Amino acid sequence: MNVVAIFDIGKTNKKVFLFDENYKIVWENSIVLAETMDDDDFPCENIEALRNWVFDRLEDIKSLSEYVLKAVNFSTYGASFIYVDENGKVLTPLYNYLKVYPEVLKREFYKKYKGEEKFAVKTASPVLGSLNSGMQIYRLKRENPELFNKIRYCLHLPQYLSSLFTGQYFSDITSIGCHTNLWNFKKTKYHSWLAKDGVLEKMPPIHRGEDTVTLSDTSISIGVGLHDSSSAIIPYTINFEEPFVLLSTGTWSISLNPFNNAPLTFEELKSDCLCYMQYTGKPVKAARLFSGNEHEIQTQKMAAYFNVPSDSFKEVVYDKEIIAYLRGIDLNKPALEKDRFTISTDSAFKEVSFDDFKNYKIAYHRLMLNIMEQQILSTKLVLHQSAVKKIFVDGGFSKNSIFMNLLAEAFTDVEVYAASMAQASALGAALAIHQNWNPKPIQNDLIDLKFYKH
Structure with a gap:
């Protein structure tokens, strides 16, 4: 073989x-x-x-x-x-x-x-x-x-x-x-x-x-x-012609839009918006969050506080009643004046006390709400005035039902999918050199998609 x-x-x-x-x-x-x-x-x-x-x-x-x-x-x-x-x-x-x-x-x-x-x-x-x-x-x-x-x-x-x-x-x-x-x-x-x-x-x-x-x-x-990050987008640009944003998640959550050609402004750059380059030489407008890193730090602290295994979050599924409950608490709190830049650079979860939560499950939903608050701002930076119809999420958060449901709820005018693929960045590196080792045509079923309703 x-x-x-x-x-x-x-x-x-x-x-x-x-x-x-x-x-x-x-x-x-x-x-x-x-x-x-x-x-x-x-x-x-x-x-x-x-x-x-x-x-x-x-x-x-x-x-x-x-x-x-x-x-x-x-x-x-x-x-x-x-x-x-x-x-x-x-x-x-x-x-x-x-x-x-x-x-x-x-x-x-x-x-x-x-x-x-x-x-x-x-x-x-x-x-x-x-x-x-x-x-x-x-x-x-x-x-x-x-x-x-x-x-x-x-x-x-x-x-x-x-x-x-x-x-x-x-x-x-x-x-x-x-x-x-x-x-x-x-x-x-x-x-x-x-x-x-x-x-x-x-x-x-x-x-x-x-x-x-x-x-x-x-x-x-x-x-x-x-x-x-540039490698991870290759399977998508090969498989999909309709405008999309790829949200590639890992240590960094990076929103990549190959269909946004607007020059970057200094305001966008201050919000960690930047350009990646495709291997073909075309720029990809992108916005980054260090949210995978934040997730790792906070889940470790949370696990220690509630005395549970550090990967307990993998067992927590989306619960809309908990989300409604947490949002209800927020409505009764005096609003903190925060500009977009502050929210996008620092998760509000850092100010949260674990004593406020009855259990790990509720605390974890709160963390994901705060991460999503940042994610919405970050992804909107690259969506701006482009004809994107779909958001594909790959990497760690694509398997997180709370993240995916909150994202679909936030972007009701586009279709949100969890993309399941064999290691996007590795696959991209293989596809990039396809012509130099593989005599077969590239398959069009490399990516499995799971749709999340609003």
Whole structure:
């Protein structure tokens, strides 16, 4: 059986899948790797452990006699640079995008390049510090110029993993075009700051997402890799022509609208609206929430308070009477004056006391109500004046009946679906290189949909 191997590297879970020619998963493996510390004792990805795991799994795959490996591709989280010298040796830790960015450096950078507002609009990148991966390069150059001079290539994580197999170095538009401060969306080229700061010469050539490098000794096609959020939308753009929004949920909940071409405003950027880039080079307007992270933090606290297992939320189903009860309490409370920006950046659940709830079930419904309050604002940012008829939800929250029912209730003028699919970002990375390994036509039944009534 001919297969493609996809390494799908999340911040928490590292997975590898084998897809057959009909894009069904026939084998998989996953691990959670312990983080290590960077040179400032801040937690970061253990790149050596990740590299070893990738190589070990590839050896496992090659030993499976029932499969013929035809291709390999990579889908990973973004905002992550690896710096290598001319021999491909890694020079620094893989710094964590959650690491606090020095305020002095940030001010210096934006002052040098026409201020936050103009720069953010040009690069479709909210001001996010380390989450703007280009700012990580700027910091390295300013804090350690000697090390910066040793760098031959700055590689985003998917392209680094690809280079381990090919020995070749590329950039990819899905990684460059995603809130990095690197890409000038109006001029469709790198922003001029890269040339002025000596970074451009360290960026490898851009490789098309659908192209591969064939290993001469094995005839295996190796993809250049994709940013996972851009990869996750590929199965949908292949299967659906009618305008839609994809709400991709995990650590981040990201509303992606490939049918909204309106330029970003600075107000939208301040609300964490941005542009992702499809592997075809077309921009996708997107809005992000850190709601999966918030959900994890609060359910852990909730479980400890109510003395139940940490994954008890999986057993809680949507109860409209509890929702009505909680909304009734809200009506009797004095309204807190909060602007849209405050709600979208900070869940009101942080102000809640667990003492207010009789049981875990009610407390969990309250958490989901607060998350949905944010989600509505976030998704509306990308829906604005576009002809979207459907919202597809994939990832963790697509299996959450409270989230799905509240979303359908909030967006009565569109159809809301939970999308069930074999690992969207991994599947997208497989589909991107379809022409280079798979002789069969792409099936049109890759996505199972469950409709939620208003």
